[in-house]
Amino acid sequence: MSTWGPAALEALIEEATVDAYGEDEQLTDFFTMIEESLAVPFTMTVLGVEVSVVGVDLTEDGGVAARCARGTVRQDIGILDLSVRLPARGVS
Known part of the structure; x- marks a missing residue:
C-alpha cells in the first residue's frame, strides 16, 4: 500500500480543481478525483x-x-x- 505525501496531494487537488468555477464545482471535481483514485x-x-x-x-x-x-x-x-x-x- 502506498500513501500520498503533501506535494502529491497538492498536485492531485490542483489537477482536480484547475478548471472548476466556484466552490461547488471545485468540490464536485475534487470528489470525482477521490472516487476515481481511491482503491x-x-x-x-x-x-x-x-x-x-x-x-x-x-x-x-x-x-x-x-x-x-x-x-x-x-x-x-x-x-x-x-x-x-x-x-x-x-x-x-
Whole structure:
C-alpha cells in the first residue's frame, strides 16, 4: 500500500480543481478525483473497531465522507475525521 505525501496531494487537488468555477464545482471535481483514485474496498480501524471502507459520498454540508461497513452496520464518516493510509489505484 502506498500513501500520498503533501506535494502529491497538492498536485492531485490542483489537477482536480484547475478548471472548476466556484466552490461547488471545485468540490464536485475534487470528489470525482477521490472516487476515481481511491482503491476500495479496504480495511481500517475506527475507534478500535476494524471496518471496511466501501466507497465515498458527498455530504449535505459540502464535505466528503467514507462509507464504512462492519457486518450489517453502515456509517458514513467524514474523510477529515479519519486517520488512515489510503490506497491509491495504480500506485505501488
